[in-house]
Structures are given as C-alpha cells and as structure tokens.
Amino acid sequence: MNQQLVHRRTAALAGAALLAGALMGCGASASAGPGGGTVTILQSADIAPTTFLSQNNPNFAIIRTVFNTLTTYDRKTLQPQPELATSWQQSSDKKSITLHLRDGVTFHSGREFTADDVLFTLKAVQRKDVSSQLKHVAAAITGMKATDAHTVTLTLQQPVSNLFDLFELMPIVDQATFDDLLKGRRFVGTGPFTVDSYTPGVGVKLKKNPHYWKTGLPHLDGVNIEVQSQSQSMLSSLRSGQSEVGLDLAPLDTAVLRGDPAFRVIASEADDATYYVASNVKLKPLDDVRVRQGIAWAIDRQRILDQALAGIGRTSSLPWSESSPAFDPAKAGTYHQDIGKARQLIAAAGAVGKPVNVAFNSGFLTNQTIAEIVQFGLKNAGLDPKLVPLQAADFFAKLGNGNLPGLYVNVHGFGQLSPATLVKGAFPFNAKKNASNFDSPEYRAVADQLWSANDPAAYGRANDFLLENQFVSDLVVSAHTFTVSSRLKNLDYTMYDYIDLDDAYLTD
Amino acid sequence: MIRYALRRVPSAILVLLVASVVVFAVPRLTQGDAVTALAGPDATEETRTAIRQGLGLDQNVVLQYVHWLRGLVTGDLGTSYIRKVPAVEAIGTALTQTITLTCAALLLAVVLGALGGVLLGTSRRPLVTRPVGALVSLSFALPPYVTGVLLVLALAVTVRLLPAGGYVGFGDDAGLAFRSLLMPALCLALPAVAVFARFLGASIRQVMDEDFVRTGVAKGLPRRRLVSAHIVPNALPPVLAVLGIQVGQMLGGAIVVEAIFAWHGIGDLLVNSVLNRDYVLVQDLLLLTVAVFVVVQTLTDLAHAAVDPRVRLEA
Numbered sequence: 001m002n003q004q005l006v007h008r009r010t011a012a013l014a015g016a017a018l019l020a021g022a023l024m025g026c027g028a029s030a031s032a033g034p035g036g037g038t039v040t041i042l043q044s045a046d047i048a049p050t051t052f053l054s055q056n057n058p059n060f061a062i063i064r065t066v067f068n069t070l071t072t073y074d075r076k077t078l079q080p081q082p083e084l085a086t087s088w089q090q091s092s093d094k095k096s097i098t099l100h101l102r103d104g105v106t107f108h109s110g111r112e113f114t115a116d117d118v119l120f121t122l123k124a125v126q127r128k129d130v131s132s133q134l135k136h137v138a139a140a141i142t143g144m145k146a147t148d149a150h151t152v153t154l155t156l157q158q159p160v161s162n163l164f165d166l167f168e169l170m171p172i173v174d175q176a177t178f179d180d181l182l183k184g185r186r187f188v189g190t191g192p193f194t195v196d197s198y199t200p201g202v203g204v205k206l207k208k209n210p211h212y213w214k215t216g217l218p219h220l221d222g223v224n225i226e227v228q229s230q231s232q233s234m235l236s237s238l239r240s241g242q243s244e245v246g247l248d249l250a251p252l253d254t255a256v257l258r259g260d261p262a263f264r265v266i267a268s269e270a271d272d273a274t275y276y277v278a279s280n281v282k283l284k285p286l287d288d289v290r291v292r293q294g295i296a297w298a299i300d301r302q303r304i305l306d307q308a309l310a311g312i313g314r315t316s317s318l319p320w321s322e323s324s325p326a327f328d329p330a331k332a333g334t335y336h337q338d339i340g341k342a343r344q345l346i347a348a349a350g351a352v353g354k355p356v357n358v359a360f361n362s363g364f365l366t367n368q369t370i371a372e373i374v375q376f377g378l379k380n381a382g383l384d385p386k387l388v389p390l391q392a393a394d395f396f397a398k399l400g401n402g403n404l405p406g407l408y409v410n411v412h413g414f415g416q417l418s419p420a421t422l423v424k425g426a427f428p429f430n431a432k433k434n435a436s437n438f439d440s441p442e443y444r445a446v447a448d449q450l451w452s453a454n455d456p457a458a459y460g461r462a463n464d465f466l467l468e469n470q471f472v473s474d475l476v477v478s479a480h481t482f483t484v485s486s487r488l489k490n491l492d493y494t495m496y497d498y499i500d501l502d503d504a505y506l507t508d
Numbered sequence: 509m510i511r512y513a514l515r516r517v518p519s520a521i522l523v524l525l526v527a528s529v530v531v532f533a534v535p536r537l538t539q540g541d542a543v544t545a546l547a548g549p550d551a552t553e554e555t556r557t558a559i560r561q562g563l564g565l566d567q568n569v570v571l572q573y574v575h576w577l578r579g580l581v582t583g584d585l586g587t588s589y590i591r592k593v594p595a596v597e598a599i600g601t602a603l604t605q606t607i608t609l610t611c612a613a614l615l616l617a618v619v620l621g622a623l624g625g626v627l628l629g630t631s632r633r634p635l636v637t638r639p640v641g642a643l644v645s646l647s648f649a650l651p652p653y654v655t656g657v658l659l660v661l662a663l664a665v666t667v668r669l670l671p672a673g674g675y676v677g678f679g680d681d682a683g684l685a686f687r688s689l690l691m692p693a694l695c696l697a698l699p700a701v702a703v704f705a706r707f708l709g710a711s712i713r714q715v716m717d718e719d720f721v722r723t724g725v726a727k728g729l730p731r732r733r734l735v736s737a738h739i740v741p742n743a744l745p746p747v748l749a750v751l752g753i754q755v756g757q758m759l760g761g762a763i764v765v766e767a768i769f770a771w772h773g774i775g776d777l778l779v780n781s782v783l784n785r786d787y788v789l790v791q792d793l794l795l796l797t798v799a800v801f802v803v804v805q806t807l808t809d810l811a812h813a814a815v816d817p818r819v820r821l822e823a
Contacts, residue, residue, distance in 0.1 A: 049592075050559075051548030129558035131551040183592040200591035200598065201780060202675075202772045226674065228770040229780075232657070233673050237770070240664040240672040363783065393540030393785045400544065400556060427550040 037506035038222040039488060040243035041499070042234045046201050046227050049184040053125050053170055054132040055413060055496050060247060060480070061225045064498035065206055066108075067171030067189035070099065070118065071164055073417065073495045075269050078323060080164040084113065084172055084190065094159030094453075101150040105213045107174045108187075108194040115146035120175040122154075125166075130182075133414060133425035134166040136451075161454050162418035169496055192218040192502050203227050219505040238263065238483060244506070245491065245499075246483040250365060251310035254483055262486050267312050267479040270495050271321035272413035275304065275313075275366075277358070277374050278428055278472040280404050282437045285351035285383075292470035294345035295407070296335040298381035299374055305476045308369040313478030318463060319429065321416040321477055323495070326450075326459035334467050342381035352382040357406030361396070362389035370475070371409045399427070402437045415477065416495055419459060420451040428472050438471035512813050512820045520806045524799060528580070531794035532573050535787050541565055542589035545784040563589055576791065586788040590781075595792045598777060605675050606773035609765065610758050612693035617700035617754065622740075624701065625708025629716070629743070630735055640705075648702030652761050656695045656768035663691060673770035692769040696761055700754040707750050711743035718742070 045058040052059060052067075071080040071088075085099040105113040124130055125138035132138065143155030156163075171189060173181060180186035187195035190213065193206035203226040208218055226243070228234045231250035235257075237243045257263040277299065279286035286292060301315035317335040320327040346352055356378060360371040371387055378385040388405055390398065398404045414426040423429050424447055428436065431447035446465050449458040466472070480497045487507050492500040543560045551559075560566050564575075579586050585595035627640045647655075664672035673692075676685040715721065716739060724734045763775030774793070781789035813819040 046591075048545070048548060050546045054548050054550065056548040128554055129562055131548045131555050133550045135552065135555075185592070199601065199772075200588070200593055201777065202601075226770070227772070228673065229776070230767055230770070233660075233768060233770050236657075236660045236665055236672040237674075240660075240668055242664070242672050242674070391538070391540070392783055393542075393544050394538065395540075396544040396549075397540035400547075400551065400553070425550060430550075433553070 036219065036221050038224060039220055039245065039501065039504065039506065040224045040226060040237075041245040041247065042226050042228045042237060042243050043247040044227070044229055044231065044234070047184075047198075047204060047225065049187075050182055051131050052173070052181065053121075053130055054134075055169055057248065057480070057497075060493075060497050061223075061245075061499050062187075062204060062206075063171050064191065064494060064500045065193045065223055066187050066191045066195060067173065068105075068191050069169070069171055069494075069498075070167040073164070073168055075323075075495060078417070078495075080167065084118075085167065094156075096153060096155045097163065098147070099152045099154070101152065102213065103150055105190050106211055107190055108209060109174060109176065110211075111174070111176065113172070113190050114149045115152045117172055117175060118152045119144050119146055120178070121170060121172050124173065124178060125170060132170070134162070134169055134421065136424045137162055137166040159452055160420070161451055162420045162424075165417050165421045168417070168494060193220075193223055196222070201227065214502060217502045219503065220501060223501060234483075238485065241485070244485040244488045247499075248480055249483050251308065251312050251478075251481075254312070254481055255310040257483060264484045264486060266482040266484060266491070266493075268481070268493060268497050269323065269479075270413075270416040270493075270497055271313065271323070271477050271479045272416045272497065273313075273411050273478045273480050274316070274319055274321075274413070274415055274474055275309070275370055275409070275411050275476045275478060276319070276428065276472050276474045277370075277407050277409050278436050279407055279470070280402065280436055281471055282402070283406055285346075285349060285354045286356070286406065288349040288351065289469060290345045290349040291351045291383075292473070294342045294349070294351075294381055295378060295383075296470050296473040297338045297345065298342035298377040298383075299335075299473070299475060300337045300377055301335075301475050302337075304370050304373050305478075308366050308373065309476055309478050312481065313476045316474055316477045317467060319412065319415040319422055319466070319472070319474050319477075320419065323416050324419060325454060325456070326419040326462060328460070328463055331463050331467060335473070337377065339377075339380050342377075346382045353384055355384045355386060357388045358385050358409065359388040359390055359395065359398070359404050359406065360409040361392050363392045367409050367411070374407070374409060399435045402433075402435055404435065408435075411478075412472075418450075418454070419462060420447070423447040423462065424451055434471070436471040438469065440469070443469070509814060509820060513810055516806060516809055516813075520802050523802050524795075527798040527802075528577060528791075528795055529573070531791050531798070532576065532787075534794075535782070535785065535790045536569065538785065540785050542785045542787065545590055576788070580795075585792045588781075588786055588789050590784045590786045591789075595788050598789060599774075599792060599796070602772060602774045602777040604677075605771050606759070606762055606766070606775070608675075608689065609692055609696060609762055609771060609773060610755070612689050613696035613700070613758055613762075614751075614755060616693050616697035617704055617758075618751070620697065620701045621704025622708060624705030625712065625747070626735065626740060628705060628709030629712025630739070644702045644705045647698040648706075650698070652695050652699070652765050653768060655698055656692070656765060659691045659695055660768070673768070675771045692765050692771060695768070696758055696765045699761070700751075700758060703754055704747065704751060707747045708740075708743060711747055712739055715739050715743045 041061045043061060047062050048056050048058045068084045070083055070085040072083045074081050084102050086102050087100045088097055090097045101115060107113060122138055122144055125132045137160055140157050140160050141154050142157045145153045147153055174188035177186040177188045192209055192212045194209050196205040196207045198204045206223040208221050231253045234246040234249055235253045238246050254265045257265055279292050281287050305313060305315055316332045318332045358371050358375055360367040375385045375387055412426050412428050414422040423431050428434060431444045446462050450462055484491055489505055490503045543556050546559050547556045587594055588598050591598055624640055624644050627636055631637050660672050663670045670691050671688050674688060676688045678685040724738055762773060766773045766775050778793050
C-alpha cells in the first residue's frame, strides 16, 4: 500500500470519526442537572384550546402546567385539597358554598388573581359556545357573588354531589385574554409555566414561571409539548432519549417498554378510559333488551384486555373505576363470556341471524381490535355482525347526533369520581340525551338521585339499572398512560389526568 | 402570440373556477364537520349548534362558497376552523418543511445516485458492481416506511447519533436542523437514488460504446478525465428527465416520511385537515395544487407557442 493511499484513508477515517463525534456531541441535550432542564412531552394530537374548560385528552399536558384549578382531589383519600381555593364552607342544606381564595397569586400577565376571575370562569362554563362535561353543575349555580377580592359565595338551585368535580376540572382563566385563549392566541394562567410559543398542529413551548405562587417551584426550566401522530414514532423518540414523556402510547407499544429500567409506564389511578360497546336502541334488533343482554354475555372481555389493551386495566360490566363510591366489585363481574346464555337470550328475542352493524372510529387501532373481538363473539351468539369503520369526524358527529348505525365501540371517562358526573355529563350515559337514544323516566330519576346526594342506596339502584338495560355494555376499565423516562422524577397527575409538573425534575 | 395568450389564459381561469367548485363541494360531501373537533367529547347539541353558528357553517352553502371565492380574489385564503390561524400562515409553515425535506432528498438522490450510476456504468470489476448493484436494488425495493423505521432504530435508538424525529428550523439551530434532516431526507431519497443510479449506469454504458469515447481512449486521455468530462455529461440528459418524475414522486412520498419522522409538512396538514373537516384548509390546499398544475401547464403552452409558430397558427 503506498504512503499516499495510507494517508488518504487515515484522513478519511479521522474525518468520519470527527463527523460522528460532532453529530453525537450536538445530540447531548443541555441539562442543568437536578432541578433544571427541559422536559419534552409527546402526544398524538394538538392541544384543543376551544375545549380547555372540559376534559379532553389532547389538553392533559397543558391544563395543569399553565393553569391552576380551585381544588384538586387527593388521589388516595379522594378529598378535595386546596389549590387556588384555600378553604371552603358549605351550608348545611348544601345549597351554598363560600370559597376563600389564595392571596398573592398573579396571572402570567402580572395581574392579580381575584374572586372576579372565578366568577368569570364559572360564567364561561355556562356559555352556550363553551364545552364542558360539567356544564350541568355550572348551570345549577343560580347565584355567584364576590364578597371581597378573595372570597366567593355560590348559591345552587339544589344540592349537587359533584360540585368539587367541577372545581377539579375547570382551570381558572384570565378574563382579559379568554377570547384569545379560545383561539389559541394567548394562554394566560396562574400555573407553573408560561406559554413561550404555540405553533398550531406542531406543539407548545413552555418556560418556567418565575412568579409561581408555590415558592421555589417549578424546578424545570421548561416543557415542550410536541405532536407526534404515530405511536411508534413516540416510542422511538422516547427510546432515543429525545423526549421524556409519551401520553397514551398504543397499549401494545407500552408493552415493549415493560421491564426496561429506563422507563416507567404509569397507568393513571383514575382508570378513566373505559372501553364499551353500546347500542343505538332506536334500531332493531337492539331495541330489545334481551338482545342487548345477549350481546353483553357474548363478548370475551378478557381477550380484549389481553390482546387490545396489553393487560392495562380490568374487565368490568360497570362503568366505574375502583375509586368511585359506586364501584361494586361483585356486580362488576356480572357479565362474562357465556355463549350459551347469549344464544338463549338472542333466540328468545327472535333475533337469530339478524344483521347488526358494529361501528368504530377507524383512526384508533385499539377500537378496531375491540370491534373485531366483539364481532367474533356476536357471530358465535347467533347474530350477523358487520364491521363499519368510520373516520373520526364522521363517527363522533354520528355519536353526537345519536345516528350511529347499530352497535358502536368507543371509550368513555368520568367513572372515577362522583357517579353523577357520568350520568349527567358523559354523553354515552347522559340520562337527558345520550348517544344510544335510550330514554327512560326511571333512568332520569336514578340520575337525579345520584346528583342530589352521595347516597349509597342510589349507587346500588344505578348499578342494577345499568346492568339490566345494557344500552351501554362496559367491557374493560382501562387507564390513560404516561410513559416516562426514568430521568424524570416526581411527575404527578390529577384525577382528571392533568399532568402536574410542579415538583418534577430531571436527573442526569 | 398575444392573441394566443388571450385565448389560452381564459381557459385556464375557467379550469380554476370549475376546480374551485369541486374542491369546495367534495369535503362537504363527507360526513361530519369541524364542529366535532372544536366542541370536543360529550358536547351538548346546544353547544355544537352555537359553535357551528360561530363558524358560519349554518349559512347557505352557496353563500359560503361566494364568501370563500371573494376572499381568494382579494388574496384572503380564509382562517382555519381548527387552528384558528390564517390559512396562508398554516400552509406557509407546512410548505417550508416539505420543501426543505424534498430539496434535501433531491440533493442526496443526485449525489448518491450519480456516484452509484458512475460506479455501475464505468466499472467492470464484480467486487464493485455487485455490492453497488445490490445496494441499489435494496434501496429500490424497500419502501420509505420500512427504511424509515430501520434508520430510526439503527441511528437514533441504538447508536443515538441522530434525532428520532421532529423538524428544527435552520434559523433556530443550524447543527440540530442538519442532523434532524439527515434521516428523513435519506429515507425519502433512497428510491430515487436507485432509479437515478440505474438509469445513469445504463446511459453511461451506452455512451461508452460511442466512437468519441474510443477516440479519447486511443488518444490516451486519462480515464478519470474521460469519464468526468466526456462520458457523464453525455449520459446525463436522458437521466434528468427521469429525475424530474422522481421529484413528483418524492412530494407524494413525503407524506409517509413526514409521519414517521414527526414533521409537520403539507402532507400532515392535508391529512389532519381532512380528518378534522377543516374545510378552509382542505379547499385551499387542493385548489393550490390545481392552480400550480394549471399555471405550469399554461406557461408551458405559452413557451411552446413562443418557440413554435405552428402551435400559434393551429390554435
């Protein structure tokens, strides 16, 4: 080998090594060590500012990082804890409540937080063009008064059992910029981070709020919320160390990380992702309760849990999480796969061989897998099921209008706190008007009973009613998941799955 | 010529007008509207109605069309229902990413394709042609959604040499922007590299049989000079036509690559706008595509007419 060639090859190798070194060097993220750094959170959809006053999955990362709520439930005791409200007194008849608000809190704009902001936010929830699953609670507030700058008194038309669900769900917004908030132009809250920039469809960059009312917090310098539509891409990003948190990765993708010490897959204790199959009871043969019960007996819930949800959750015939006061472990196991019983009920209803559509949102692979398992069960039970994949916009429009073409597979929340919130606010169960077109004076009475007081007798009645009528057949009570790098410590979340990074920090 | 242009331009405008009706009507034939995404889950009918009124979607469809068309004429592409930003801003942001990706992929395709093509065309040594040929075949056979995942696993997850995804602007951090661009560009470029290399290799072999090459060899021209100054320049013209087609295919393939690498380009914008029924963006993007095609076609016809009088006379 001649000298010149040796030199050339050595130079080429050195160049390649330098390039690789430069590339890798550039890759090291700037971490300020414990107490600092920037966390990157990945989610599959863009934040949805128009729904900030309701619970909506794309907003899980931004609500509690930019805003605060009045109270927050302790996840163990389920007792409301102070947040922007420091204390409260309810009247003995439960028809009024006085909230004492935290002093010394400022919005990111520098303006002081006062009682007027609470009144404004409550009135915003009451607005027709603003969505909230707890609109019915806000609507029940007939009087609201700011007694002084830091005291609010609310008067209710009737006692309601889920008032603190509203206080937990509703971020307190800045009245001066609320219209801009709905348009995604300005995000002014009282939370630990301020919005540095927002690019619709791409993501949000947050930076530390130096004037946060919790002294010494947050530890992190910033948070990037990025949109990555593909679960596999999220997984790659996490495994490459480019990001620290992935929200709601596909359950089967989270299975890859189990046993990997570099990650934790946190299944939210709220358990508020309950998969169900429901019936449009306007359509035959689903108008017959025996057919609906037969369907509930026909489905292999365990297979759904294992194959579609990677074991995250538990099978159940009831909509409640274990944290719900209405949860009854004995009744939760009422329906399990029993093809004999299913056939018997369907035959008794004269529905053998009858066609049944099974609609689902085709953009959500988990629901497709569940729909296929449902289809298999129904076929064995004697029905003639046909899968109907629908684009998300079409599926949810039809869901909202009660026009789905038969059975439909979907996921609901709101089983974790006050049972009234489910039967009054979650559309699949809403006793006033629901996606199944199920209308029953008895059900409305059950819902009203749940709403007016925390009464164990009402829970039993509600459970029996839901199990009997099966307009919604719950299958698996699962959970939203946070896939977290072990570098990130102290990630917390609320009972509505809002991510709380107040005390979070990165380690090297 | 002016008379020809006066006759050609109105027909282009008519095509655009018909296209505007089609792109306005087609999204509205699908079920659901933007209200579903804006209202979120569990919204009441009252809330959805209020939001629909706020967007003007309850208005007569003809009125909505006229309103949109009037905006287009005055240069206002409208405001996205979902993103709440001017459509021109949303499209501009996405276009920047798609153009960056496509240009980088094109550059890689040309450089790597030329290298592969020259090696395939000029070398007779099996030690060179076999591995190069195999690599070229492999890059042609593997679609971007496979190479993308493999590249990420190898270079981002295993070695952690490059970011797994995400777009970074060159103005924000040039180094990171370059590193973020490498994998998606390579992934998009590989099929074009294969095509370019194969065509160039074949073209070079054809040129090498020409008399002027034999003359050059006989006159003792150094091989490197013969290849670079005489063979490749003569082999390139037919290959350039193929490269033009590849650019079109790259723009289509960019949709998949953008999804794998979490880039938010035109493909991502169009798909999300369709899924969320963001009519304004869907209409604008589709009409923009038609307009680009019509304008290019019209300019080509005019250029053709300018250089060939028969075209003007026939018209």
